[in-house]
Amino acid sequence: MIGLFSIKQKQKEAQNANGKGTVKKQTPGELRVQKDISELNLAKTTSIHFPLGKDNLLHFEVTIKPDEGYYKSGTFVFSFQIPHVYPHEAPKVKCKTKVYHPNIDLEGNVCLNILREDWKPVLSVNSIIYGLQFLFLDPNPDDPLNHEAAEVLRENPRQFETNVQRSMAGGVVGGTHFSRCIGY
Amino acid sequence: MKNRRKGKLQKGRKPQGDLPQKEKEKGRVLDREVRNKPPHPNPSHEQERGRVTVVWKKKNPNPVAGSDGPHNGLNSEGKDKNKGAEHTEKAELDKREKAPRGDHPQEKGDKDVEMISDDENGNGRKEGGTEEETKDEKGNEDVEGREDLVEEDGKSKKQEEEDMEVRMRRTKNRRKKRKKKRKKRRKRKKRKKKSYLRTRKTKRKKTEIREFLAGTCRVLVIGAGGLGCELLKDLALSGFGKIDVIDMDTIDVSNLNRQFLFRMSDVGRPKAIVAAERIMKRVRGVEVTPHFCRIEDKEIDFYRDFDIIVLGLDSLEARSYINALVCGFLEYDADGTVDMATIKPMVDGGTEGFKGHARVILPGITPCFNCTLWLFPPQVTYPLCTLAETPRSPAHCIEYVHLIQWGQAILRAKTYNISGITLQLVQGVVKNIIPAIASTNAIIAAACALETLKIATMCSTGMDNYMMYIGTSGLYTHTVSYEKEPDCLVCSPGVPMEVDSSVTLKEFIELLPKDPRFKDKISRPSISHQTSNLYMQAPPVLEEMTRPNLAKPLKELMDCDEKGGVLNINDKTLVGVLRIHVRFVEAMTPAEENDNS
Numbered sequence: 001m002i003g004l005f006s007i008k009q010k011q012k013e014a015q016n017a018n019g020k021g022t023v024k025k026q027t028p029g030e031l032r033v034q035k036d037i038s039e040l041n042l043a044k045t046t047s048i049h050f051p052l053g054k055d056n057l058l059h060f061e062v063t064i065k066p067d068e069g070y071y072k073s074g075t076f077v078f079s080f081q082i083p084h085v086y087p088h089e090a091p092k093v094k095c096k097t098k099v100y101h102p103n104i105d106l107e108g109n110v111c112l113n114i115l116r117e118d119w120k121p122v123l124s125v126n127s128i129i130y131g132l133q134f135l136f137l138d139p140n141p142d143d144p145l146n147h148e149a150a151e152v153l154r155e156n157p158r159q160f161e162t163n164v165q166r167s168m169a170g171g172v173v174g175g176t177h178f179s180r181c182i183g184y
Numbered sequence: 185m186k187n188r189r190k191g192k193l194q195k196g197r198k199p200q201g202d203l204p205q206k207e208k209e210k211g212r213v214l215d216r217e218v219r220n221k222p223p224h225p226n227p228s229h230e231q232e233r234g235r236v237t238v239v240w241k242k243k244n245p246n247p248v249a250g251s252d253g254p255h256n257g258l259n260s261e262g263k264d265k266n267k268g269a270e271h272t273e274k275a276e277l278d279k280r281e282k283a284p285r286g287d288h289p290q291e292k293g294d295k296d297v298e299m300i301s302d303d304e305n306g307n308g309r310k311e312g313g314t315e316e317e318t319k320d321e322k323g324n325e326d327v328e329g330r331e332d333l334v335e336e337d338g339k340s341k342k343q344e345e346e347d348m349e350v351r352m353r354r355t356k357n358r359r360k361k362r363k364k365k366r367k368k369r370r371k372r373k374k375r376k377k378k379s380y381l382r383t384r385k386t387k388r389k390k391t392e393i394r395e396f397l398a399g400t401c402r403v404l405v406i407g408a409g410g411l412g413c414e415l416l417k418d419l420a421l422s423g424f425g426k427i428d429v430i431d432m433d434t435i436d437v438s439n440l441n442r443q444f445l446f447r448m449s450d451v452g453r454p455k456a457i458v459a460a461e462r463i464m465k466r467v468r469g470v471e472v473t474p475h476f477c478r479i480e481d482k483e484i485d486f487y488r489d490f491d492i493i494v495l496g497l498d499s500l501e502a503r504s505y506i507n508a509l510v511c512g513f514l515e516y517d518a519d520g521t522v523d524m525a526t527i528k529p530m531v532d533g534g535t536e537g538f539k540g541h542a543r544v545i546l547p548g549i550t551p552c553f554n555c556t557l558w559l560f561p562p563q564v565t566y567p568l569c570t571l572a573e574t575p576r577s578p579a580h581c582i583e584y585v586h587l588i589q590w591g592q593a594i595l596r597a598k599t600y601n602i603s604g605i606t607l608q609l610v611q612g613v614v615k616n617i618i619p620a621i622a623s624t625n626a627i628i629a630a631a632c633a634l635e636t637l638k639i640a641t642m643c644s645t646g647m648d649n650y651m652m653y654i655g656t657s658g659l660y661t662h663t664v665s666y667e668k669e670p671d672c673l674v675c676s677p678g679v680p681m682e683v684d685s686s687v688t689l690k691e692f693i694e695l696l697p698k699d700p701r702f703k704d705k706i707s708r709p710s711i712s713h714q715t716s717n718l719y720m721q722a723p724p725v726l727e728e729m730t731r732p733n734l735a736k737p738l739k740e741l742m743d744c745d746e747k748g749g750v751l752n753i754n755d756k757t758l759v760g761v762l763r764i765h766v767r768f769v770e771a772m773t774p775a776e777e778n779d780n781s
Binding site: 085 | 568570716
């Protein structure tokens, strides 16, 4: 090893003489998310964009416009933050649009099993987007994050539907003001 | 008693394997005699042995044989030989019986002294033999059994037994002393021999290693916490003279129970700086350079300067970061073998309660951290809705505040005019804090320090390559040789490929599916290099953004030196990311070709 170290020393000196710069590499997380994104299979209802440019794939936004269900024709933006140890850890997903939904709270936290307890490294960004789409098609009142909305959906689905329409149109539901997200 | 003695004797006989079988059979007296003789300082030991044998032979017809065992005298086998002995014994017995009780010890004591001069043990045994014989003979002769005599005999027996023990102890002690002396002498001899062997060359090598450790070899210890403190101490005391330590934390009261370099008065000060101070104070001649910052804050070249990096970290992220960085130093030859000079050995330690691991990472040779990422348990997470609506455990409540009401912490701080709620602080407060056990740290750090020493001095084979330790029940360790992931995203060399240096990205993409190695594996590749995405097939947004690159020459896009570099290829038909090690070849233009011809 001593011999090896001395060889290294010489190399280092040679390198310094060359003035070779250092190489910054993509983290495994970046590489993996790059794969995920290049293989994205987006439905017509969803779109993705990268606010930080083509070289930063760790942060992006996904827009979902459901074409059926309670939330038809609404526009909902989700921000994705991919951790460096992805896919060992799930991406952090927040809903940027204030939405009246049993599984999304008013701060934008999303209750989706594959985002937390059921996350597995074999899942991908694609599966999360599917999961989000599913949330809009079939809100789950039995496992709620927004308790009031869930109760309304359970007790009176009609009322829930009108509530959703009012919230998307920029009205007030249950004392909370929602911004308009229809007709973009 | 008898059996034990026999056992001992047999053991003692070992060194005398050179004796003829006959003599061995004849009696153990010889053995004992030799053993009891002080070892002769001069080399003519054999000679002496020989002499002893002679002595024994002379003595043989004498009653010594009785020492073969108390009953031998009465056994039919030995009867003929030992008749004489029997007689003398009887005579002695009579004498003793006649003599007052009190005289016995005196008499024996005298005898003892006498015996030392020639063969005390034999005699000692004989004495013992006679005593038991006494009993036997009593049974035979005094069948009527005069009561008073029997009583007296019982008492005397007791006494005699006591005396026996005393004597035995004495002889034992003497034996031990002699043994020790012999051992010492042997050692002295050995030492003399060794000093002959020690030549100047080995001496010089020794000092060379010491100097290398103290002056040339630079070690970086990452983390100055529980493991870090132990590591610094171990390394400094192992002879490493140039140690750097990097840690972004400050000392907390809760650290003091195990992070022994810190005192109450240090609370709040940077760990790295205090640790460096303490080590330099306690270990003479060691230079510890502290770095109070995050590992990400240091230039990559900072890490390049060290010979060995020792990790005492507590997080997956930090380990991954350092691992990727160190693997980034690797350079490969044309045939994909690692350039040995670019390998930076890492020693990683980790503890969690009673459990811990120590591992040696030689990037490019042994599995890197990323190759064995699956070793880490999945993170414990709870469904958000459970936290919000149906919490069932204390952990749920804590996680709720941490995750959902986190925004309110900032508001609260604002209303009370408190500043300084930073992500770092929150992580420190809410971080998953596992009970840290000082001895686990000590064990793991010791293993790491040892491996570091081995790597630096090559004094022994290093660990291969992962040692796990569990201290919950007993002290269980297991060393496993994990295997390198052949296409690890971090440490694999990539498939070598020679490419014309004038080729454009578009041409390169068209080239890939034509290569037989990638046939049926690549159809629509997305390509990235270092931190930039050169071309993405999907989604349309990115495709549009990267489209301009297609017309540019690959070499320009890679912005690297003449040699080439690693491209990461993504394709739907690929299972993982494919790494291609591109090597640029200067193609000759037709004009040049003409010139040459």
